[in-house]
Amino acid sequence: MAAFAYNAINSLGVESNGQITAVDRTSAREQLLQRGLRPVALDQVGDETSGGRRKKVKQRSLQVFSRQFATMIDAGLNIVSALLILEQQTDDKALSEVVREVRAGVEGGMLLSQAMAQHPKVFDRLYIAMVEAGEAAGILDKVLDRVALQIEKEMKIKRRVKGAMIYPTLVLCFAFLVLVGMLLFLVPIFEGIFEDLDGELPILTKVIVAASDVMKGYWFIVFPAIGGSIYGFRKWKKTPAGRQVWDRFKLHAPAGIGKVVLKVTMARFSRTLATLVAAGVDIIKALEISG
Known part of the structure; x- marks a missing residue:
């Protein structure tokens, strides 16, 4: 969607100015005509959905x-x-x-x-x-009252999920920091010990030493690459194909995570469908929206 600044005249010849949002200039012009306004000037002023021009509504x-x-x-x-x-x-x-x-x-x-x-x-x-x-x-x-109730329930579920994910997220972050610390500081010490003993390093140890050397010598490439990978992964998740693959992975995640995701998803689907049907929405359309 994009924003368009317009200058228009109504059927009485009264001039008006303002902004309108539409997919393109043609759609914006059609919207003005539907309102009984004849556009005199219509200029695009920016993209409505760009993150830097409008903050996200809470x-x-x-x-x-x-x-x-x-x-x-x-x-x-x-x-x-x-x-x-x-x-x-x-x-x-x-x-x-x-x-x-x-x-x-x-x-x-x-x-x-x-x-x-x-x-x-x-x-x-x-x-x-x-x-x-x-x-x-x-x-x-x-x-509108049902909509407010639906949003309130969604917020409660999100809070519960976020609360449940705090501990495993902290554990993963701590494990990552420990791994980086080992590769940067601890592995070089053991490598020196093995060299002094003239011992043959096992294959797995050689791999760890090589990873440590890469981390030490090319940290200015490794860390931006990790950050770029995370950014790219988050962008990929928002695509239709990426969302489908990621949702399938979450449903089959180990350690009982998949079962929790399934229960949360089914609860959200059932509640959304019930809310739409209670509001008088056609069952076919309600199923399409709920899915």
Whole structure:
């Protein structure tokens, strides 16, 4: 998605300025026309999804936003007024900017679900589908409350998983530091002892000594290579093929990790499906989103 600054005129000849997000310039122009605006100037000002231009919206902020939004709709406020209040009250600047753009879209004639769909990094498919179902059934307040509850449960699961992973992560980090320390300092000492005794080193020991020599002589290449490998691995995991391979590995991981991952995944799938069906989403669409 990209952001476009526009200058447009409505049917009454009134000029307006602002920003709109779209896949490309053609989509941005079509959105303006759907709002009853004739674009005079339309210029791309940046990529909306680039990490340096917009901070990531916190899940906690989104959960509070959804809960408060539901309360305001239930109290009788219209969508635009509720969005304006939430835009001004939220402490999350990134979310405030997104809410402002959503409000502008609704004021321009878009449905709330359509305006939110312009920000897939903030409102995922589950969120959009539930809001769309709530709009159709006239129960937007109840649906937003269910969304807030869903986000809250997701955050609890993430906290539990992170808490369970702290100890093994610390152990792995400590083991890595010990291994590096052995290769840099301890192995050279044993190598000198073996040389003094004129003994023949076993094959495995020769491999360890060679690794130590590489670590000592080319540390300025080894450490950046390790960092680059980690960065590349994280990027690869985000690709469809990489995600599939990584998920399969997690499901078959040893030491009971695979079973835990399977239980967490099944719980998330069941809860998501139940939430969508309860909100009135078609079962086929609910299965597609849950999967």
